[in-house]
Amino acid sequence: MSDLAIELRGIDKSFGPVHANKNINLSVSKGTIHGIIGENGAGKSTLMSILYGFYQADEGKILVNGEEITIRDPNVAIAAGIGMVHQHFMLVDNFTVLENVMLGAEENAILNRGIVNARAELKRLEDEYALEVDPDAVIEELPVGLQQRVEILKALYRGAEILILDEPTGVLTPAEADHLFRILEQLRDQGKTIILITHKLREIMAITDEVSVMRRGEMVATRKTSETNVEELAELMVGRRVLLRVEKGPSNPSDVKLSVDGLTVRDNRGVVMVDDVSLEVRAGEIVGIAGVAGNGQSELLQAITGIRQAEKGTVLLAGQPIDVTGDADPQDLRKRGLAHVPEDRHHMGLVLSFEENENAILGYHYDEEYLNGPMLKLDAVRSHAAQSAEKYDIRPPDVRLKTANFSGGNQQKIVLAREMERDPAVLVIGQPTRGVDVGAIEFIHKRIIEMRDAGKAVLLVSVELDEIRSLSDRILVMFAGRVVGERTPEATEGELGLLMAGVEEGQEAAQ
Amino acid sequence: MDYFQIVMVTLEATIRLSVPLILAALAGLYSERSGIFDIGLEGKMLAAAFAGGAAAAVYGSAIIGLTAAIVVSVALAMVHAFASITQRGNQIVSGVAINFIALGSTVILGQAWFRQGGRTPQLNEDSRFQAITLPFAETLADVPVLGPIYANLISGHFLLTYFAFAMVPITWWVLYRTRFGLRLRAVGENPGAVDTAGISVTKMRYLGVLCCGILCGFAGAYLSMAVAAGFVKGMTAGKGFIALAALIFAKWKPVNVMLACLLFGFLDALAILLQGQQLPVVGEVPVQFMQALPYVLTVILLAGFIGKAIPPKAGGKPYVKER
Numbered sequence: 001m002s003d004l005a006i007e008l009r010g011i012d013k014s015f016g017p018v019h020a021n022k023n024i025n026l027s028v029s030k031g032t033i034h035g036i037i038g039e040n041g042a043g044k045s046t047l048m049s050i051l052y053g054f055y056q057a058d059e060g061k062i063l064v065n066g067e068e069i070t071i072r073d074p075n076v077a078i079a080a081g082i083g084m085v086h087q088h089f090m091l092v093d094n095f096t097v098l099e100n101v102m103l104g105a106e107e108n109a110i111l112n113r114g115i116v117n118a119r120a121e122l123k124r125l126e127d128e129y130a131l132e133v134d135p136d137a138v139i140e141e142l143p144v145g146l147q148q149r150v151e152i153l154k155a156l157y158r159g160a161e162i163l164i165l166d167e168p169t170g171v172l173t174p175a176e177a178d179h180l181f182r183i184l185e186q187l188r189d190q191g192k193t194i195i196l197i198t199h200k201l202r203e204i205m206a207i208t209d210e211v212s213v214m215r216r217g218e219m220v221a222t223r224k225t226s227e228t229n230v231e232e233l234a235e236l237m238v239g240r241r242v243l244l245r246v247e248k249g250p251s252n253p254s255d256v257k258l259s260v261d262g263l264t265v266r267d268n269r270g271v272v273m274v275d276d277v278s279l280e281v282r283a284g285e286i287v288g289i290a291g292v293a294g295n296g297q298s299e300l301l302q303a304i305t306g307i308r309q310a311e312k313g314t315v316l317l318a319g320q321p322i323d324v325t326g327d328a329d330p331q332d333l334r335k336r337g338l339a340h341v342p343e344d345r346h347h348m349g350l351v352l353s354f355e356e357n358e359n360a361i362l363g364y365h366y367d368e369e370y371l372n373g374p375m376l377k378l379d380a381v382r383s384h385a386a387q388s389a390e391k392y393d394i395r396p397p398d399v400r401l402k403t404a405n406f407s408g409g410n411q412q413k414i415v416l417a418r419e420m421e422r423d424p425a426v427l428v429i430g431q432p433t434r435g436v437d438v439g440a441i442e443f444i445h446k447r448i449i450e451m452r453d454a455g456k457a458v459l460l461v462s463v464e465l466d467e468i469r470s471l472s473d474r475i476l477v478m479f480a481g482r483v484v485g486e487r488t489p490e491a492t493e494g495e496l497g498l499l500m501a502g503v504e505e506g507q508e509a510a511q
Numbered sequence: 512m513d514y515f516q517i518v519m520v521t522l523e524a525t526i527r528l529s530v531p532l533i534l535a536a537l538a539g540l541y542s543e544r545s546g547i548f549d550i551g552l553e554g555k556m557l558a559a560a561f562a563g564g565a566a567a568a569v570y571g572s573a574i575i576g577l578t579a580a581i582v583v584s585v586a587l588a589m590v591h592a593f594a595s596i597t598q599r600g601n602q603i604v605s606g607v608a609i610n611f612i613a614l615g616s617t618v619i620l621g622q623a624w625f626r627q628g629g630r631t632p633q634l635n636e637d638s639r640f641q642a643i644t645l646p647f648a649e650t651l652a653d654v655p656v657l658g659p660i661y662a663n664l665i666s667g668h669f670l671l672t673y674f675a676f677a678m679v680p681i682t683w684w685v686l687y688r689t690r691f692g693l694r695l696r697a698v699g700e701n702p703g704a705v706d707t708a709g710i711s712v713t714k715m716r717y718l719g720v721l722c723c724g725i726l727c728g729f730a731g732a733y734l735s736m737a738v739a740a741g742f743v744k745g746m747t748a749g750k751g752f753i754a755l756a757a758l759i760f761a762k763w764k765p766v767n768v769m770l771a772c773l774l775f776g777f778l779d780a781l782a783i784l785l786q787g788q789q790l791p792v793v794g795e796v797p798v799q800f801m802q803a804l805p806y807v808l809t810v811i812l813l814a815g816f817i818g819k820a821i822p823p824k825a826g827g828k829p830y831v832k833e834r
Contacts, residue, residue, distance in 0.1 A: 075709035104708025
């Protein structure tokens with residue numbers, strides 16, 4: 001018996017021209033938590049998909065428990081005791097927990113007796129690993145934390161000894177993430193091997209025994225977690241020194257530029273997502289809204305920027321009302337000095353099949369400088385795009401390139417350049433660095449601070465608590481559609497985490 | 512005719528007209544539950560009806576006719592499956608193409624082979640399905656109320672009619688009580704979950720479309736070899752689309768499918784009954800109005816007035832592994 005659970009030798013994989021994994025070697029010891037860290041697009045997920053049999057490597061060997069195996073499809077991986085918890089849960093939403101756990105591991109062609117046995121086995125697993133969940137609950141009615149638990153149970157049900165978790169904390173509150181870490185530690189103590197894929201340095205430091213760093217498809221280093229630190233890992237990830245904390249001077253707030261009063265917004269299903277929210281943003285300050293995804297931040301942004309009709313409430317932009325309950329027109333709001341960097345650049349910020357220069361003026365294409373009667377002045381458009389590409393370091397600097405061919409960070413910079421360069425009075429930003437690599441994050445953060453120092457009012461929504469804490473001058477926490485607290489950036493992560501989890505201030509004091 | 516008689520005749524017609532709808536809608540259910548939308552039910556049914564009628568006429572056997580109907584329908588289903596699963600093509604375009612292929616080729620082949628203006632030769636008794644009289648139907652026929660109900664509504668139908676109604680609970684059982692059903696439902700909702708569980712998405716979808724082809728074959732055979740004694744060009748007359756409407760109306764659930772098909776069959780029967788009749792107050796009801804009703808009801812359903820029709824979540828989308 002080898003004491004290595006997994007050994008990868010010379011794994012190589014290309015998707016067409018993209019070389020996703022280059023000659024990767026990796027050893028994971030049994031009974032440890034092994035972190036794999038790297039920026040988006042570094043090839044972590046591809047590597048794990050190869051291990052799980054989702055893709056086949058072009059070259060290289062995989063050894064599980066010391067024996068070389070060929071993982072043709074997930075069945076082979078499952079049989080070898082490898083289980084995977086995917087970043088986007090692989091659950092059937094309208095199935096029960098039990099049905100999801102059984103799927104693919106049913107005993108017989110007819111379910112009758114299999115269901116009874118599966119239920120008993122699920123119960124046993126729940127007891128053994130302290131992972132309670134109601135087997136008859138329907139997935140879509142469960143909170144994400146529990147859905148993830150179902151994913152873990154699914155893997156354990158299939159007899160997984162090696163558990164791969166791909167970015168497991170992206171959708172969790174800090175408290176839920178901590179809970180997950182306790183579960184993982186317990187699983188390790190019971191002899192399971194865990195591979196944790198993440199781009200969050202903090203998680204690596206908090207829980208792993210060993211960590212491997214990937215950069216641009218290559219495995220650049222492996223360290224014992226106890227013998228490394230955040231700065232070294234960040235440098236390994238990016239390939240150069242990075243500032244993890246943004247440098248910023250004290251804020252200098254003046255007039256109220258954006259004022260929201262009693263705003264209530266429903267989503268498409270008619271559920272109240274923003275419930276009587278009031279807030280103010282002054283010129284020269286950054287107000288951050290913290291919260292777990294899905295607590296009304298998206299709808300708040302959409303209502304303020306005129307994309308979604310609010311039920312009631314008033315919003316004042318530089319003292320003038322925005323018709324949020326009627327037909328506020330995003331284009332009109334732009335002219336009045338409200339710039340919007342939407343949360344999801346792919347769906348709302350960019351048209352991916354357009355050329356870069358076209359996206360660089362999207363929404364401002366009616367500006368006279370780009371128009372010659374009904375015709376676009378293509379030269380003016382392209383030269384504008386080229387200027388902002390230079391200023392925002394958008395790479396490659398080819399304004400005729402299709403937007404889909406830019407990396408996430410550069411796509412985000414296209415949106416930021418477009419919105420920031422119009423000298424807006426108010427800048428509303430959602431998830432500025434989602435899916436953006438560390439190098440670009442640093443750049444984007446600096447720009448946001450510059451906007452503040454230039455006297456803009458900035459409203460920032462992010463699910464990354466670190467980002468909120470390092471950028472904001474004031475932090476509002478949203479939970480279940482309400483602003484449940486305001487804090488200064490000095491507030492501890494634990495304090496904010498409790499607010500994000502909906503623990504009332506009174507309860508908090510009692511704890 | 513007294514009222515009881517009118518009711519009996521109408522209900523009998525309802526059953527007769529519902530059968531192809533039930534078979535076709537259940538066919539669509541298997542395919543769409545696996546995530547492959549199928550607007551080619553009409554075409555498959557038409558091609559099957561032609562194949563059944565032609566083969567039965569040539570070989571003089573109902574069984575050979577039925578087999579031919581199923582083979583042709585399955586062949587078309589596999590074309591749809593290849594286009595939309597293997598080649599990841601647009602499922603609607605593929606379905607439309609199948610409808611047109613069936614519409615044109617049945618007439619051309621019919622004329623080339625039999626020279627009867629697109630018809631197949633009249634089938635004799637041996638080469639088509641016969642109505643089955645259940646035991647005691649005649650003896651009990653004189654019992655008031657229950658007798659005629661047994662004799663006319665329960666007894667006296669084609670084997671395929673009983674098969675169609677039996678398929679309803681069988682489909683329910685397959686869908687909710689078997690491993691195949693669990694996987695079929697899963698693959699239409701989240702193929703990623705099925706793939707990561709180590710099951711082939713492609714295989715499950717092909718199986719779903721295969722079931723669809725088989726049942727469309729039965730539906731076609733019913734039209735040309737049971738209710739009629741031979742194929743007539745365009746004889747499906749939109750039944751495939753009504754079946755599709757029924758499937759949506761039934762929210763992709765087997766028992767609901769039967770009820771929706773019976774409702775639509777009843778509307779059809781009513782249209783025949785009311786043809787040229789003067790009704791109090793409203794006067795003569797145009798046949799077209801009754802024929803349009805299934806579609807109108809479905810549109811009302813889709814607009815959200817009667818509950819909500821939520822299709823299988825992954826329906827219509829080719830499965831591509833994410834990178």
